[in-house]
Amino acid sequence: NAGVTQTPKFRVLKTGQSMTLLCAQDMNHEYMYWYRQDPGMGLRLIHYSVGEGTTAKGEVPDGYNVSRLKKQNFLLGLESAAPSQTSVYFCASSYSRGAYPVSTDTQYFGPGTRLTVL
Amino acid sequence: DQQVKQNSPSLSVQEGRISILNCDYTNSMFDYFLWYKKYPAEGPTFLISISSIKDKNEDGRFTVFLNKSAKHLSLHIVPSQPGDSAVYFCAASGRNSGYALNFGKGTSLLVTP
Numbered sequence: 394n395a396g397v398t399q400t401p402k403f404r405v406l407k408t409g410q411s412m413t414l415l416c417a418q419d420m421n422h423e424y425m426y427w428y429r430q431d432p433g434m435g436l437r438l439i440h441y442s443v444g445e446g447t448t449a450k451g452e453v454p455d456g457y458n459v460s461r462l463k464k465q466n467f468l469l470g471l472e473s474a475a476p477s478q479t480s481v482y483f484c485a486s487s488y489s490r491g492a493y494p495v496s497t498d499t500q501y502f503g504p505g506t507r508l509t510v511l
Numbered sequence: 512d513q514q515v516k517q518n519s520p521s522l523s524v525q526e527g528r529i530s531i532l533n534c535d536y537t538n539s540m541f542d543y544f545l546w547y548k549k550y551p552a553e554g555p556t557f558l559i560s561i562s563s564i565k566d567k568n569e570d571g572r573f574t575v576f577l578n579k580s581a582k583h584l585s586l587h588i589v590p591s592q593p594g595d596s597a598v599y600f601c602a603a604s605g606r607n608s609g610y611a612l613n614f615g616k617g618t619s620l621l622v623t624p
Contacts, residue, residue: 397554399554426611433616434616435513435515435600435602435613435614435615435616435617436555436600436612436614437611437614438611438612441611451611452611483554483555485612498543498604499545499557499560500545500557500612501557502547502554502555502556502557503554504552504553504554505552505553505554507552
């Protein structure tokens with residue numbers, strides 16, 4: 394049971410390049426999330442998905458796209474990377490949201506992807 | 512606007528003593544609160560949580576206290592161990608507050624031998 398895994402762990406891009414970050418979970422969770430963490434900040438939600446085939450914008454969605462073609466995978470894409478997207482990206486998943494018991498809201502995180510855009 | 516605030520960026524405690532990490536929130540709609548622990552170069556790891564219907568939850572050396580009237584929660588670690596040295600994030604969510612966990616900026620705990 395690997396939990397939440399992320400690929401790659403590190404990446405360096407030049408401004409304008411594109412890339413896709415892959416998140417996979419083996420906990421059969423319905424909900425998946427992409428966060429970014431910048432120095433001295435808490436995690437901020439980029440996009441999330443409430444089930445296969447559905448995605449929605451979070452707090453900081455600009456410059457990113459996502460897809461959830463399979464329940465276990467959630468992809469984050471950068472079409473044209475910018476230096477402001479230099480950050481550590483975390484994927485998370487949860488069993489449910491807004492359900493009872495509330496403990497099913499607990500989000501479990503992957504190890505992160507450190508992205509640098511030059 | 513930061514809805515979850517951890518006003519102490521760092522805390523140093525001696526091994527064996529109690530560590531108390533504090534967290535304040537502003538959104539009265541939050542009804543579920545979590546603490547995550549994060550080591551460098553790793554993802555946040557879920558530590559303990561509490562629902563707004565409770566005022567205390569305990570798990571081994573970790574206890575979370577919730578004071579709804581003050582919109583304040585705290586994490587107590589007793590006794591503190593060197594392996595507890597990490598960044599601790601407080602997070603909150605609510606039924607009507609969207610899908611994100613709202614995170615504080617974290618408190619870096621150092622437990623010295």
